[in-house]
Amino acid sequence: MPEKLGYTGLLSDRVFAVAPMIDWTDRHCRFFHRQLSRRALLYTEMVVADAILHGDRQRLLSFDPVEHPVALQIGGSDPDKLAGAAEIGAAFGYDEINLNVGCPSDRVQSGTFGACLMRDPGLVGRCLSAMRAAVDVPVTVKCRIGVDDQDPEPALDAVADAAIEAGVSAIWVHARKAWLKGLSPKENRDIPPLDYDRVRRLKARLPDVFIGLNGGLGSIEAAARECGDLDGVMLGRAAYQTPGQLTEVDARFYGVANASVDYAHVIETMAAYAERHMAAGGRLGHVTRHMVGLFAGLGGARRWRQRLSDAAARAGAGPEVLQEAFAEIRPALQDRAAA
Structure with missing residues (x-):
């Protein structure tokens, strides 16, 4: 903590x-x-x-x-x-x-x-x-x-x-x-x-x-x-x-050592959080609306935003939407890590 x-x-x-x-x-x-x-x-x-x-x-x-x-x-x-x-x-x-x-x-x-x-x-x-x-x-x-x-x-x-x-x-x-x-x-x-x-x-x-x-x-x-x-x-x-x-x-x-962020872990954490929120009666969009700008400036960010926004609004959408949207940005993250 x-x-x-x-x-x-x-x-x-x-x-x-x-x-x-x-x-x-x-x-x-x-x-x-x-x-x-x-x-x-x-x-x-x-x-x-x-x-x-x-x-x-x-x-x-x-x-x-x-x-x-x-x-x-x-x-x-x-x-x-x-x-x-x-x-x-x-x-x-x-x-x-x-x-x-x-x-x-x-x-x-x-x-x-x-x-x-x-x-x-x-x-x-x-x-x-x-x-x-x-x-x-x-x-x-x-x-x-x-x-x-x-x-x-x-x-x-x-x-x-x-x-x-x-x-x-x-x-x-x-x-x-x-x-x-x-x-x-x-x-x-x-x-x-x-x-x-x-x-x-x-x-x-x-x-x-x-x-x-x-x-x-x-x-x-x-x-x-x-x-x-x-x-x-x-x-x-x-x-x-x-x-x-x-x-x-x-x-x-x-002054904390600047370790690289594990975005896959961030997405997993947020998906689990969204699942708990939905189980308590909340909506997926309550959580995902705050995340649309996460990859601003990175190749694939537009697809991430679109997938996250559109899919989160569809009937029956669940936390898997986060993983689907993350798949759109993962290649750009891998390219950046390899550069």
Whole structure:
């Protein structure tokens, strides 16, 4: 099992994380990503505190032990509710509880949480303090550099200072503003300009605080390059859409010998996992939809994607679909190994 995460201020080793992404980083995605990296920190989708308190907790929070280290991201703005949700999450075994102060969706705006909290550092501090008092695992925050017309210099500093006062173990910063008026959530991931230097200035001001960078990082190579003097990097869409590059994480960020990945074993593991999921009433597509980008850039990747997508949707499809699709890519893998 991978080592559990332990934030200790300024870490000697940088942390690599796969970002929380709504509709993407569910338990099936995380199980798959864990087959590619034993050390990456994996995040859940954002789960709203009210849902944890009043919803189906097993459905929302259950995960496979192999996913460790895994962090639960919670959305909300009521300190008492967040504390209760954090306590439940910690009891489920999550290694970290993270507060979302960055999501710009209409849903979070109507609930006045997510990126809206950038406007109220005092409330951020109260939320994090309540969460910190409720659990023994690390509590962290993921935020933007500002929202709308805010000046990112005082806006980010104010949220960071409130988080530190509350006793957080890490501050992850998506290095863009969020425009709550005029841009969709999708546009907010691309249109506001990136400002990595603002995150570096935060780190320079707070040298003993864990500061991690997120936003616009398109590859493991870019993540390693931009990490610089920061303590961690978080990859989002690039990790999901081209997950094969996660095989580089353990060597680049954790100094683990870069052994070649046995993709046949990965496919066997995922087929067995899919079989268990289907036996419990799930669908094959719940698992395979996260895997279509695995061989991006390799000859035969298009056939892999087509076979996996088309066959997984047919009536009566079972885990054998993974082996059928893998047969399409195996010759290219053998050629690459022989080169």
